[in-house]
Amino acid sequence: MGYRVAIVGATGNVGREMLNILEELEFPVDEIHAIASRKSKGVEVSFGDKTIKCQDIEQFDFSKVDLVLMSAGGEVSRAWSEKIGKAGPIVIDNSSAFRKDADVPLIVPEVNPDAVKDAKKKNIIANPNCSTIQLVTALKPLHDAARIKRVVVSTYQSVSGAGKEGMDELWNQTKAIYGLGDARPKKFPKQIAFNVIPYIGSFLEDGSTDEEQKMSDETHKMLDPDIKVTVTCVRVPVFVGHSEAVNIEFDRPIAPDEARAILREAPGVLVIDKQEHDGYITPVDAAGEHAVYVSRIRKDPTVENGLNLWVVSDNLRKGAALNAVQIAQLLDETGVITSSSGYRSITV
């Protein structure tokens, strides 16, 4: 006996990864349903060696499933997640729609698994923003060892964070710039091929962007509201894998060797940190993998108790689909949902 699972947004980058990861982690699935908008009805997606056809969200009876993994954007989540939660299943929502809701837990299983106790308040759990997930996974073990006072983060976010259209734009623009074709930006506000764009999401009144605000708000909700967080989010011409340059100020001295030892023991983290070219990670190395990689751990001598890190992870996997499936595992392990079959846990 396993679970009856529906994936909403099954044709998207993250939806497809959710299907892959459910299968890879042998999450106990009895029934799987691929759900999408009416225009994608009948489109085929893969689940292991099977092919399943997308069903129209308007026609689907959500009371017949136990778990819904939702990744169809904020608008669809706002229209559907509460309705689905009331029909019975628990919704793991990948959008930002409910992340700040006090009755909706926001969870990275390595960071704040206890928040699962509130899962049934609305039958919705929010999956954090991709760039926040990898940040807090690396910060949590360090914060437990030496309180973090302030974090300065600069992100280098891949185009897959903006969906398939973002990936297509990088591919088509790259070809168009050196050949024939239309290189004008459509998905991104400026040319992304051979360029970087210091803007993700939308502008807020104070001049920051909502992507930057999300990283700060979500770190406060999951890790500690007292940590000062300041962020600059940048889109870069990389297909998959978000990178972050992270500067941390602690309330006591912490040597790079101590930080390395702590991070080596931390769940979900892999330290690759030698002063040689195989000794640091790039997004190309991290794509398709599960871990949050930490490299370039070094002292920041310009502040008291400062460290610099380089943090990279696959934004479609740990930054989205993997974290969502880990939340499903957590629901199962804690008995919030129940099934009699077993499955392999994640090890990285």
Ligand code: 2RA
């Ligand atoms: C991005 N953070 O990379 C977004 C996706 N959730 O655009």
